[in-house]
Amino acid sequence: MKKTAVIFPGQGAQHIGMGQELAEKYPEAKKVFEMADHALGEHFSEMIFNGEEAILKRTENTQPALLTASLAAWKVLESQGVKASYTAGHSLGEYSALTASGTLSFTETVQVVRKRGQFMEEAVPEGKGTMAAILGLDRDKLEKVTKQASEEAGVVEPANFNCPGQIVISGSVEGVNRAVELAKEAGARRAMLLQVSGPFHSSLMQPAAEKMKPELAHMDVNGQSMQVIANVTGRPVTKENVTKALTEQISSPVLWEDTIRYLLDQGVDTFIEAGPGKVLSGLVKKVSRQAVTLPVYDKETLEKAVEHLKEEEK
Incomplete structure (x- = not known):
């Protein structure tokens, strides 16, 4: 039986207009952007759709924006009957994976990743x-x-x-x-x-990790509808160690190759990349040419992915 994993991009995949077509055509995506606006108390979706690249590139904006666009893509996929057994995300994308699996709530997470972006910006002076x-x-x-x-x-x-x-x-x-x-x-x-803008995933980010500890400790952690693979171990994360994994992740390496190899070892043969771009799909292919990769970031790629997955079920 074929197994599917959904994977979520990290910082660097962002661009003005990401997720806009999905929000205009699918109510499930529109709702996610509206929830982000409400949670952050501003017209955040307007900044994502029509703002300035320089403002979106600020880490404090990039991180919640990517989370929002990625989760919007996944919610539309879910509405089309798409399911996955596993999920993982590259760096910031781990928050998208935890939200998609139901482990974390979107409203809390979009607020926390904004703080994560701020703390990471503040950890090391610009240019150092x-x-x-x-x-x-x-x-x-x-x-x-x-x-x-x-x-x-x-x-x-x-x-x-x-x-x-x-x-x-x-x-x-x-x-x-x-x-x-x-x-x-x-x-x-x-x-x-x-x-x-900084030395991410190095020990120089430890001040940001320390600031994130109390923020993460206050979050509600729920059960998982999909198994989530952690960046810091390349192995499944349990409800009990989500906070620890996310704290360590800020100043530790992202074991992405290990994550993909683990998923392949579990029998995963199809990877859906939900969110802007197709960088992760390219990385998966470098680990296994046999793996099927389905990037989903607009109406066309969504329909193509859904059609492919339905064909596989026949």
């Missing part, structure tokens, strides 16, 4: 931290590179294990720059700085 993508270097070699760079220049650590041959590093500007040099010397195919 950065990230870089390293292509074509395995984990062991890269961990040696980051260790040497940290000793020589400043904090730098692996941040996202995305797929074979693609790892993102994070830390101080000096540490990341030195690691980029060392990675090239060690045989990396490419090593390039990313346009980000």
Whole structure:
């Protein structure tokens, strides 16, 4: 029997107008955007649909906006009879996964991820931290590179294990720059700085993690309709350790490749990417070419995914 997982994108997938077509054509999506407006006490959906890119790119806006657009896509899929056994999200997307599974409520979560964005922005002064993508270097070699760079220049650590041959590093500007040099010397195919506002998923984010602890502790945690795979372990998260997983996630690496491999080992062969873009679908394909990936971000992709899933059931 075929098994399906729904996966949710993280920061970087956002763009003005995301989710707008779904909100205009499907009441389930429209309701999610209206709930975000109400929860945040502003015309938040208007900023997402017609605002300025620079304002959307602020982490405090990006994070709740992506959560809203992603959950809107999933709610429409659900209304079309789509079900999944597992769910996972990349970084911020883990909140989307927990909300889609019913573990967290959307109203509480959209408020909390706004604070998460604020805390992450405040953790490291602007211009002091950065990230870089390293292509074509395995984990062991890269961990040696980051260790040497940290000793020589400043904090730098692996941040996202995305797929074979693609790892993102994070830390101080000096540490990341030195690691980029060392990675090239060690045989990396490419090593390039990313346009980000901070050193996410590194130990420099610990102040944000500490601020998030009490926020997460106050959230209602419910049972799950789908098994949720945590970023920090690449394994299922239980109701009892949701808060711990989300706290650690801020300053720990995202084990995305491990997450996808775990899902494949459970027999998952179809991955629905609910939310803007198709970056995660590409990463899944790099782990397994046999996996079916169905990105859903507008009416056309939604109809295509639903049709495919119905054909598989026959």
